[in-house]
Amino acid sequence: MNLCILELEFLSYLDLSFNKFDAIRIPSIHHNITRSSNLLYTDLSLNQGPTLHMDSLHWLSPLSSLQYLNLNGIDLHKETNWLQVLNTLPSLLELQLSGCNLNNFLINPSIEYLNLSSIVTLYLSNNDFTSHFLVDFLISPKISPMLTFTRAIYMGPIPYGIGQLAHIQDLDLSKNQLQGSIPSTLGNLSSLIFLSIGSNNFSGEISNLTFSKLSSLDSLQLSNSNFAFQFDLDWVPPFQLSNLYLAHTNPGSNFPSWIYTQKSLQNLDLSNSGITLVDTKKFSRLIERIPGFLILSNNSIVEDISNLTLICSYLLLDHNNFTGGLPNLSPMALTVDLSYNSFSGSIPDSWKNLRELGLLNLWSNRLSGEVLGHLSDLKQLQHIILGENEFSGNIPVEMSQHLEMVILGGNHFEGPIPAQLFNLSSLLHLDLAHNKLSGSMPKCVYNLTDMVTNHFTPSLGITIELFTKGQDYKYRLRPERRTIDLSANSLSGEVTSELFRLVQVQTLNLSHNNFIGTIPKTIGGMKNLESLDLSNNNFSGEIPQSMSSLHFLGYLNLSYNKFDGKIPIGTQLQSFNASSYIGNHYLCGAPLNNCTIEEENPKNSKLSTKNEDDDSIKESLYLGMGVGFAVGFWGICGSLFLIRKWRHAYFWFIDGVGDKLYVTLIVKLNSFLQK
Template sequence: MCSNHTVVRCNEKDRETLLTFRQGIHDSLGRISTWSTEKDCCVWEGVRCDNITGRVTELDLKPRFEDESIRFLKGEMNLCILELEFLSYLDLSLNVFDVIIIPSIPHNITHSSKLVYLDLSLLNKFVDLEKKKTLHMDSLHWLSSLSSLKYLNLSNIDLPKETNLFQIVNSLPSLLELQLSDCKLNNFPFDEYLNLSSIVTLDLSRNNFTSHLLDGFFNLSKDLKYLDLSWNNIYGEIPSSLLNLQNLRHLDLSYNQLQGSVPEEIGQLSHIQQLDLSENQLQGSIPSTLGNLSSLNYLFIGSNNFSGEISKLTFSKLYTLGLLDMSYSNIVFQFDLDWIPPFQLFHLSLGNTNQGPNFPSWIYTQKSLQVLELSNSGISLVDRHKFSNLIERVANSLILSNNSIAEDISNLTLNCLFLWLDNNNFARGLPNLSPMAWVVDLSYNSFSGSIPHSWKNLKELSLLNLWSNRLSGEVQEHLSDWKQLRVINLGENEFSGSIPTGMSQNLQLIILRANQFEGTIPQQLFNLSYLIYLDLAHNKLSGSIPDCVYNLTEMVTFSEGVLPADITIELFTKGQDYIYQIRGDTRTIDLSANHLTGEVPLELFRLVQVQTLNLSHNSFIGTIQKTIGGMINMESLDLSNNKFYGEIPRSMSVLTFLGYLNLSYNSFEGKIPTGTQLQSFNASSYIGNPKLCGAPLNNCTMKEENPKTAMPSTDNEDDDSLRESLYLGMRVGFAAGFWGICGSLFLIRKWRHAYFRFVYRVGDKIYVTLIVKLNMFKRN
C-alpha cells in the first residue's frame, strides 16, 4: 500500500481505469470492497502507488487465504488495466474469471512499456468445476507493446491455434520467464529457429504437442535454467544437444512418448537439481553417469522400459538427493546389505518393482521419509524392530499395498496422514493412528479385535477402509465422532450392534456389508444428501425402509462425485462375482440378505440416478411402483426372494440400460410387459412366480379380457405410467461441489505415485512464485 497516501492521492486517470476494471468483477466475498469512489485508490486492496507521484505501479489481486477458504475473483478480466501508464507489476493469477475482455481499440494501450511482470494464469480448469469453462484469448497483439516485460504467464488460457505468439515473444527483448502451460498450443515450432536467447525459464507443459525434439531446439538459450515440456506427445530420442544447456537446474520431459536410451552425457549437466524422465518409453540401462549429478535433489525415472542392473555406483555422489521415484520399473536392484546411501530422502517411490522377499535394508537408514511407496514389490520379510521404527517415522504417506507382510503392528502409532497397508497379511490388533490421519486403508488383511479406543480422536478422517478382515465389536461411538468422514467401508468383518445414528453428514459411501449388524435402518442414513453408495447387505437388519428416502439428493440429481481415494472390493452383483472399483459416478443401494419387511417406500423408486438396486432375500411386500420407469439409469435390479405381488409395471420396459434383472421367487402375476428390454432376459429372471406368464416364460393361457371394455383403461393406465416415468427421467439435473484441491486424490491406484509427484511440483511452483513476488515487493 502507499505509505504516504494522506499526502499524495492517486492519479484521477488511474482511479477511473481501476473503476472500469472493477465494474466487470463479481466479488461476492468483498475482497475489493474498498474500491469505491469515496476513497483514495492508493489504499484499495491490492493497489500500490508511487510515494511521490501517486501513480499506480503495482496491482496484485491473486487469491487470499482467509478463514480456511480461498477468496477467488470472478467475472471479467478486463485488460483495460494495461492502460495504467506506470504499471510495472500486474498479477491477476489463480482466479476464476469468466471472460477476458481486450479493449476494442488496442492502440489505446500506449504506455505499457514499463510493465515488467504480467501473470494472468487462471485456475478455471481446476476450481470452477460447475462450469468447467475454458477461457479463450483470441488476440495477442497487445503483447507486442510490452517491451520491458521480463515475466509472462498465460497458463490455462486457451490461446489461438493459428497465432503469431512466438513471433511476438521473439520481439520481447527483456523476457526472462515464459509460462504457457495448458494453453492448447498443439503445434510448437520445435523445428524453427526461435530467438529466445534471454529466456531463463520456459514452461510449455500440457499443450499436446506432437513433434520430435530436434537438435536446434536446445540452442534456444544457453542461460536456460528451467525447462518443462511434460504432458505432451513429444516422441523420438532425447537429442544430444540437450548438453548445450549447461546452466539447467530443472528439466521435466515426463508424460511424453520419448524412446531410445538416456544419453550417457547427461551426467555433464552438473548444475541440474530436478530431473524428470518418467512416464515415457525410454529403454536400455540407466546411465551410471547419473551418479555424477551431485546437485540433484529430485529424480523421477520410473514408468519406462529400462532394464539391467542398478547399484550403489549410480548414487555414489548424489549427496543432496531428497526425492527418488523409480516405480514401475524392470530394473534389478543390486545393493549390498550393509550399503548406507550418501543421501537422506524425504520421498521414496519404488512401487511395482521387484524388491522382495526381504525389505530393502538400505531404506531403514532413511530417517526423514515423509512419503514411502513400496506397493506391489514382492516384500514378505522385514526386520521387525527396524521396520517398526521406520513406519512410525513416516510423516505423510505410507503405501505398502499388495505385498505379503505378516507383522503385528498393534502396539505401533503410525503418524502418517495417508495410510495404505491393504492386501497384506498384517494380523492381530489395529495400530494407533495420528489424530491428523485423513485416508486409512487396511483392507484385505487379517486384523482382529475391535477398533482401538484411540481412534475416537481421528477428527480429520475422510476415508476408512477395513474391508475383509476379522474385526469385531461395536462401532457406535467411533462413527459418531468422525464428523469429516466421507467414505466408510467396514464390510466383510464381524462387527455387531446397531448402525450408528450420528454419522458424518459428509458421507458419500457407506459399506457395512457382511457383518452382524441388527436392529432397524436409522432414518438418519436417508438424510445424507451426499450419499451415492449404500451397502447394508448380509446383516441381521429388521423393520422397514424409512420413508425419507428422497432426501438422498445425490441419487436424484447427478454431480460428478470426487472420492478421497479409490475403493476396490469383491462383490457378488449382477449374478456374478466381481472385483468392483467404486467411482465417483456410482449410485448404488444394496439392502439384500437381511430381515427387512413392509412395503418399499414410493420415494425409493424416484431416485432416478440409481444404477444398482438390490432388495433381494428379504420379506418385502406390496407392488412395484410404476414410477420405477423413471429410474432410467438403472443397470442392475434384483428384487428376488421377497413377497412382492401384482403385475410388473409396463414402465419397466423403458429401462434401456438394464443389464441384469432378477424378479424371481415372488408372487408377481399377469403378463410380462412386452418390449425388447424385459424379453431380453432369460426365464431365470422370472421363475418362482407361478401366476406370471409371457415371454420369456410360457405363453399366457388365461382368458383374455374383452378388449372393448378392458383395453381403454389399460392403455390409459400404461400411458400415464409411461408419461410419469419419462417426466421423472427428465428431472435429472447437474450439480457440482469442490472438495479441496488436495482432497482431489487420484481414483486409479496405478497412478497414485503420479499424484504425489504432482503435489510436490505444484507446491514447489507456488512456493517459488510466492517467494519471487515477495522479494520483488521487498525490493520495491
C-alpha cells in the same frame, strides 16, 4: 475465457486456474494487448471443463515483463512454434506446460540461440515427446553458455551429455515413452535435489553407483519402472531422503535394507513391489516415524503391528497379510486403508480421537465388536467401508453428515435402518447387505441429493467386492456410480416410493427380505438403472409398464414374489430369460409364454366370457336333468322293490295294459285285412 482482459493497463497478476472454462477467446487485434507490459504472473491452468485447447501462443509475444506462465492442461498440440514464442519472453523465470499434448515443434533457422538464460523452473512433463531432439537442443554447445538453470524439469530421452548441467537441482523425466538405460553421467549431477524418472520404458540396471555422488538428493521417484535393482545389502546412501516413491518396481522379496537408513522420510510409497519379508525391528522403527504418506499396498508382508503407534496422515497397508490387532493411530490421521488383511480383534479405543479422519477402509478382515459406536463421533468421515468382517451392534442414529460411502455389508449388524442414513445429501454408495437388520424402510422424505443429481466427485480408486448384475465383482468405486444394496436381511413392510425417485442410482438390490406391496410406476424415471434385484420377497401386483423404458437395464431379477398379470411388452423386459420371472405363479407373458389365448387377445375377452357363461349354464342344466332322472328312477324302482302291495298293483297294471294293447292290435289288424 476471453483474453481481452489482458487489455487492462495496470494488470500485473492474473490467475484463472481451477475453474470450469471450456473455451478460450484470443483478441483478434494483436496490438490491443501491447500495453500489458506490467503483467508479471499468468495462470490459466487446470480447468475442469471439457479440454481447453489453444491453437496459437502469439498473444504472449507482447508480454515482455512476464515472469511466471502456467498453461498446464491446455491442449497445445497445434502450436508448433512454442519454442520461438518463449524466445520473445526475456523476463520469464518459470514456465509450466505440463500435460499440453506437446508432441511437435519447429525450429526457425534464423534463430541463433534460445534466450532462456532467465528461466529458473521449466515444467514440460506428461507430454508426448519421443525424440532426442528437445533435450539435445537445450543442452547443445551452441546454447549451453546461455543456460544457468538451477531448477529444470525436462521431458524427452536422456542424452549422455546431461551431465553438463552441473547446477541443475530438479530433474523430472517421468510419464513419457523414454527407453534405454540410465546414463552414468546422471550420477554427476551433484546439485540434484529432486529426481523423477519413473513411468517410462527404461531398462537395465540401477544400483548404488548411480546415486553415489547425489549427496543433496531429497526426493527420489522411480515408480512404474522395469529397472533391475542391484543395491548392495550394506549400502548406506550419501543422502537422507524426505520422499521416496518406488511403487510398481521390482526391488526383490526383501524390504530394501538401505531404506532403513533413511531417518528423515516424510513419505514412502513401496506399493505393488513384491515385498514379502521385513526386518521386524527395523521395519517397526521406520514406519513409526513417517508422518506423511505410508503406502505399502499390494505386497505380501506378514507382520504383527498391533503394538505400534503410527503417526502418518495417510496409511495404506491394504492387500497384505498383516495379522494381530489394529495399530494405534495419530489423531491427525486423514486416510486409513487396512483392507484385505488378517487383522483381528476390535477397534482400539484410541481411534475415538481420529477427529480429522475422512476415509476408513477395513474391508475383508477378521475384526469384530461394536465398531460403529466408537466411530459415531468422527464428524469429518466421508467414507466408511467395514464390509466382510464380524462387526455387530446397531447402526447409530448420529453419524457424520459428510458421508459419501457407507459400506457395512457382510457383518452381524442388527436393528432398524436409521432414517438419518437417507438424509445424507452426499451419499453415493449404501451397502447394508448380508446383515441381521429388521423392521421396515424409513418413512421419510429422502434427502439423498447426490443420488438425484449428477454431481461430480473425485475418484478415490477404492476397490471392493460388489454384488451387482447377479455376480460378485472386484469393483472399483467411481464417482459416477450410485448403488443401494439392502439384500439378505430381515427387512419387511412396503418399500417407500421415495426410494424409486433416486434417478441416478445404477444398482438397486432389495432381494432376500420380506418386503410387500407393489412396484410404483415412478420406477420408470430411474433411467440410469443397470441392475435391479427384487427377488425372494413378497412383492405383488402387476409389473408397471414404465419399467419397459429402462433402456440401460442389463440385469433384472423379479423371481419368487407374488407378481401377477402379464409382463409388459417392450424390448427391454422381453430381453431377459425366464429365470428373471420364475416363482411368480400368476405372472405370464414372454419370456414365460404361459398366457392363455384369451389373455393374449384382449379384444375377444367379452365374447370369451359370454361363451364361458353359456357353457356353464348348459353344464348346470344337464347335471340337473341327470340328477332328477336318477332320483325319479330309483325312487319308483326302490318303492316297488320294497313294498309288496305296490309291487302287485304294478304287475296288475302292466298285465292290464298288455291285454288292452293286444286287443287293440288284433282289432286294427282285422280291419286292415277286410279292406
